[in-house]
Amino acid sequence: MKVSIIGAGRVGVSIAFSLLHKEIVDEMVIIDKNFQRAEGEALDLYHSTPMFKRSNIYAGDFEKMKGSDFVVITAGASQNPGETRLDLTKRNAGIIKSIAREISKYARNSIIINVTNPVDVLTYILWKETGISHERVIGSGTILDTSRFRSLVSRQCRVSPTSIHAYIIGEHGDSELMVWSSATIGGVNIKEFCKRCTIRSCTPLENLFVETKNAAYTIIEKKGATNLAIGAVTATFIESMYKDEKRVWTPSILIDDLYIGFPAIVGRNGVERIVNIQLDEQEKELFEKSKSIIKKYLTEVIG
Known part of the structure; x- marks a missing residue:
């Protein structure tokens, strides 16, 4: 399998390193406007391959994307002091457009995964x-x-995360929402599970959701950037597609002419079908609000 990663920053390199742990990649290209940095990261990654799987890892230009099974985009500008989120979005939209032109030339048959924020607007x-x-x-x-x-x-709750089926949907941002109505632990509604739980002094579930929503802000404040978890998550997402596992994820996908996070079954050819989870009336209202925020940004950025 061949993977091209555009952007040799912390997120791009974390994804690359996590992919090595999966032992599924035969060839990996690191692409960055700073070619010297891309070379350094590629060499550092290559030196680790004896511990994982023999892989050809190198820095390259966009033409080297040819033949990629997956192209992952992590390139983007950072927010400057005094710059609004909309200003940053407009700058990153320009970067994404230039990358899109290169993908159109060299990687039209690849599956394209965008990680650059605001992810919903830029993926659209x-x-x-x-x-x-x-x-x-x-x-x-x-x-x-x-x-x-x-x-x-x-x-x-002292239970494996694989036994927890709970989805956060909507904008990857402040308007995202938790689908409480269908969240379960071991097949039991999550709130009912907590009511019957014998563990004391628990943090309310709503507080855990708030902690989740603010996690990026907390991590950025403490260490400057989030990179390890998104690296592991993206690598596992790619692995599940490559192995055609038909696993349910919450990627940003096309719904009602915009991209937004929602459960979908994903396989070797990308998104196969949407999982139509039932939302209660409040969740429907919050989801529509989240969609409207993305629409507003799209209107302001591309007209």
Whole structure:
């Protein structure tokens, strides 16, 4: 399998290193506007391959994307002092458009995964600019948010995260929402599970959701950036597609002419079908609000 990663920053390298642990990659290209940095990261990664799987890892230009099974985009500008989120979005939209032109030339048959924020807005732009089918242009969406929440519940409830089926959907941002109505632990509604639990002094589930939603802010304040969890999550997402596991994830996918985080079955050819989970009336209202925020940004960025 061949993977091209655009962006040799902390997120891109974390994804690359996590992929090595999966032992599924035969060839990996690191692409960055700073070619010297890309070379350094590629060499550092290559030196670790005797511990994992023999892989050819190197820095390259966009033409080296040819033949990639997956192209992962992590490139983007950081927010400057005094810059608004909309200003940053407009700058990153320009970067995504330029990357889209290169993908259109060299990687039209690849599955494209965008991780750059704001992920929902930029994945939509990527889809429009490349003209690649929406099933194969996917954003990381709320996959990490869902993973974060499950990890917090797992620690508190002393149960494996694989037995927790709870989804965070919507914008990967402040308007995301927890689907409480269908969240379960071992097949039991999550709130009913907590009512019957014998563990005392628990943090309320709603507080765990707030902690999840604010996790990126907390991590950035303490260490400057989030990179390890998104690296592991993206690598596992790629692995599940490559192995055609038909696993349910919450990527940013096309719904009602916008990209937004929602449960979907994903396989070797990308998004196969949406999982139509039932939302209660309040959740429907919150989801529509989240969609409206993404629409507003799209209007302001691309008209």
